[in-house]
Amino acid sequence: MSQITRSLSNLIKQLTKLPGIGPKSAERLAYHLLRVNKTEALALASSIADVRENVAYCPDCFNLSEGGLCAICSNPNRDRSVLCVVEQPRDLVALEDSGVYRGLYHILLGRIAPLENIGAEQLTIERLVERVEEGDFKEMILATNPTVEGDGTALYISNLLAEHSLAITRLARGVTTGSILEYTNKEVLADALTDRRPF
Amino acid sequence: MSQITRSLSNLIKQLTKLPGIGPKSAERLAYHLLRVNKTEALALASSIADVRENVAYCPDCFNLSEGGLCAICSNPNRDRSVLCVVEQPRDLVALEDSGVYRGLYHILLGRIAPLENIGAEQLTIERLVERVEEGDFKEMILATNPTVEGDGTALYISNLLAEHSLAITRLARGVTTGSILEYTNKEVLADALTDRRPF
Numbered sequence: 001m002s003q004i005t006r007s008l009s010n011l012i013k014q015l016t017k018l019p020g021i022g023p024k025s026a027e028r029l030a031y032h033l034l035r036v037n038k039t040e041a042l043a044l045a046s047s048i049a050d051v052r053e054n055v056a057y058c059p060d061c062f063n064l065s066e067g068g069l070c071a072i073c074s075n076p077n078r079d080r081s082v083l084c085v086v087e088q089p090r091d092l093v094a095l096e097d098s099g100v101y102r103g104l105y106h107i108l109l110g111r112i113a114p115l116e117n118i119g120a121e122q123l124t125i126e127r128l129v130e131r132v133e134e135g136d137f138k139e140m141i142l143a144t145n146p147t148v149e150g151d152g153t154a155l156y157i158s159n160l161l162a163e164h165s166l167a168i169t170r171l172a173r174g175v176t177t178g179s180i181l182e183y184t185n186k187e188v189l190a191d192a193l194t195d196r197r198p199f
Numbered sequence: 200m201s202q203i204t205r206s207l208s209n210l211i212k213q214l215t216k217l218p219g220i221g222p223k224s225a226e227r228l229a230y231h232l233l234r235v236n237k238t239e240a241l242a243l244a245s246s247i248a249d250v251r252e253n254v255a256y257c258p259d260c261f262n263l264s265e266g267g268l269c270a271i272c273s274n275p276n277r278d279r280s281v282l283c284v285v286e287q288p289r290d291l292v293a294l295e296d297s298g299v300y301r302g303l304y305h306i307l308l309g310r311i312a313p314l315e316n317i318g319a320e321q322l323t324i325e326r327l328v329e330r331v332e333e334g335d336f337k338e339m340i341l342a343t344n345p346t347v348e349g350d351g352t353a354l355y356i357s358n359l360l361a362e363h364s365l366a367i368t369r370l371a372r373g374v375t376t377g378s379i380l381e382y383t384n385k386e387v388l389a390d391a392l393t394d395r396r397p398f
Contacts, residue, residue: 005265018243045243
């Protein structure tokens with residue numbers, strides 16, 4: 001690597017820090033950025049700066065927003081009696097894409113992960129409790145990831161808010177549409193049997 | 200995707216233009232750039248701008264350089280009687296890493312690819328001919344990729360410079376060190392037999 005210029009090796013170093021980008025991919029990306037026309041390369045650079053300059057968290061739900069309340073919190077047509085708790089902004093995007101949910105959200109910005117030293121106090125749980133106390137929610141849907149850590153976080157929150165008069169629900173678990181029972185995990189089948197419902 | 204902010208969706212759009220980065224990876228990278236500390240994100244942005252600002256092609260060999268001749272052309276210790284012709288700057292880096300070659304290079308910045316409408320005139324072949332005429336080279340090694348297009352480009356160049364009094368060679372082709380004959384392509388074995396040399 002001694003034959004490449006200083007700014008090129010710096011760019012490769014910066015690209016290698018991105019998730020899923022190894023040294024070889026970083027090299028390929030860097031050479032690509034050198035080859036495309038300058039406007040395109042600079043457009044990427046400025047969009048990175050732009051996103052860091054303009055995007056902030058919504059003070060209510062911690063969704064991404066460009067100044068003030070996010071598009072969902074400020075939308076008068078959303079159902080303000082249901083609150084859906086997710087780990088990350090991209091979980092919100094995924095749920096919105098399903099087109100089924102019309103309530104509000106709360107983004108935890110992570111999950112409780114003792115192995116990574118992430119405790120409840122590093123998440124936005126304090127603000128969640130405030131919102132539940134201030135608001136008039138009838139139901140809270142815990143939509144953390146169906147993983148050990150996500151489930152643990154959901155359990156923690158449901159314990160914390162157990163005394164409030166709102167229904168606490170979670171996402172249904174079962175077989176996925178389009179899957180084949182023969183090849184489905186036994187854990188998934190166990191969930192599907194446990195959560196079975198009238199036809 | 201309607202739930203994400205304008206600058207975030209712009210960043211995702213820019214990232215999707217990179218080679219090997221699909222919409223999902225672009226989303227993941229964009230959220231990563233939002234999550235890391237601001238200095239790190241801006242360091243990436245400025246290193247992209249920096250590389251486009253400072254890196255140019257060496258006027259002699261078309262290697263990447265920061266102003267004037269590249270590190271190899273300006274190195275007085277390189278052997279100025281041998282010229283190695285490669286397709287891309289990263290081929291030069293790969294050959295340099297092998298540590299065997301001490302001569303100069305010429306980078307074509309591509310290969311002749313009729314299917315992509317890339318002809319000889321879009322490459323740096325004109326300057327290559329000039330260099331061979333001006334310089335005092337005894338040997339030219341054609342080190343284009345061992346592909347149909349790379350071989351075609353090498354053939355074109357060797358025809359073009361056939362009348363000059365310099366030896367034109369190409370990289371050896373054969374079995375790769377560490378490989379197993381049983382699993383080696385018949386084309387590779389044919390090359391290895393044809394290019395066999397005294398033990």
